[in-house]
Each structure stands twice: as structure tokens, then as C-alpha cells.
Amino acid sequence: MNQQDHLMGDEEERLDALFQAYRQAYPDAEAGANFMPQLWQKIEARERTSTIFARLARNLVTAALALSSILGLAVTVSHSRASALPSETYVEVLEEDHARQNLDYFEPVRVEPIADHR
């Protein structure tokens, strides 16, 4: 058991040494001459993209507002026109008409007194 612990500890140390060697194998390095110009190009490109998106979003909002105004206007106009027309529904009109026809049948019959013909 002790030997196994020793071997495991040994491997832990080897792994630590490997990580340290890895650290040395990748020393901090200076960037190339183009690092900053390329960085600013990327920043400007992203700013342009976000400006385009912002403009697009603004235009979409304006278009949506205009569209809703037009729709609102159209609804108002159609309402005012609709008030000149009969407000009943088709069924109500039919029902009313039917009721009028029925009146013909149920109108009280005028009973004329029977005259004496003699």
C-alpha cells in the first residue's frame, strides 16, 4: 500500500513538473505589429454592424408605427361609414322580415255582421 501511495505521489509530482514545463514551453510572447490595427478594424467593423442593426431596428419601429396609424385610421373611417348603413345583422333583418310576413296570417279577421237578406 505504501509503495502504491509512493508511486501515486511520484506521478503527481511528474504531472506538476509537466505543467511547469508547459508553462515554460509557452512563454509570454509579444504580439505582431498588426495586432493593434487589426483590433481597431474589428472594433470599427462591429460598431458598423451594430449601427446598421440599430438603424434597421429604428426603421422597423417607424414602419410599424406608420402601419398601425394607417390601420387605425382605416378602422375609424370604416366605422363612420358603417354607421350610415343598417346596424342589424343579416339574421336580424331576415327575422324582422319573417315576422312581418307572419302578421298577414295572424291579422284578426274582420267579421262582418250578417245582414238579413230577406
Place this chain on the structure above:
Amino acid sequence: MLVDFELIIRAREGDGAAFNQLVLAYRKRILGTIGRLIGHPEDVEDVGQEVFLRLYFSLDQLRSAEVFEPWLYRLTANAAYDYLRKRRRRMESRMADLSEQQVTVADALASTKVDHDEGQRKAIRETVDSLLDGVSEEDRVLLMLKEVEGLSLRELGKIYHVNENALKVRLFRARQRVLKSFRASRKAVAGLKGSS
């Protein structure tokens, strides 16, 4: 801290020269960290630019000077993680993926502390990269920050905004996984040497 908070404030207010100074102050350190985190020297500058790009667009969220460095490390860790995730398509490494040469180099390191030549450095990089391919990208970045960059649990806690104990457990598990691969590859190579 490598810069005054005043410089950060000026950069935050849109002063390009101040932002340049900020980048110049941290560039070398951040690029070194990225190189070790991702293990691909050819992509270090790209990832570094991504880090400073994110910094530029999020500077206005910074509230105090003492959180600047952990925050910059957080951006670095995130950018490295994003890069590694994109590159993930690589095959998952197994113990046998380590070559005999890599294990020999790893073994030699335990006893010597000399300056390594470029061939050895390359072998070391490949060895560690192969070992770390066996853990997730998040664990790789975390393990690197702790073992290679030498950050303390407290510093890591500030970067990740998590409890130190949770980090300790996660680091322990990741290290055990790497250690297991390391042990198995050494055994495999020892077996090969024994049979030949």
C-alpha cells in the same frame, strides 16, 4: 494592477488612446495566457483580439478598479473556452494517443530542470494537449488557470463567481482524470518497451 483606474475610466469614456494604453499594458500577459489555454500558437492573436474587443464593448459595465483584472481574466477564459469549443471536433484523446516520445519527454521532465530546445518544447505542448483533450473545455481552462497560470482558488473564485469549495472539487476531479490518462499512457509505453 498594471494600470491606474483613471486610465480605465478614460477608455470607458471613449478615449481611444487610453484604450490603446490599456491593451498595451495587458497584451503580453493575456496573449501568453491564451497561448497556454488553447495550445495553438497560430490562433493566439485572433483570440487575444477577441478578448480586447469584448473588453472594449463591455467597459461601461465596469464599476470598480479591483474587479478589472479578474474581469479581464474572465473574458480571456471565456474567449479561450469559445475557441476550444469550436475546435472540439477533434477526436477525444485516449491514453494510447500519447506517443512513446511524449511520455519519455514527460518522464525526463520530472528529473531535469534545464532549458528545453524547440523540439522538446513542441513535445511537451503536444503531451499536455493530448492529456487535456480528455477533459471538457471548461475543465481544461480551469485546470490551466490553476496549474499552469498559478492562480489561487480565491482568484479563480473571483473570476468564475463561484464558491471556492465547488472549484476545489471540480479541479480535483479534472486533475484526477488527467492523472489517470497520464498514468495509463506511462504504463502503456512501459509495456511497449518491455515487450520489445
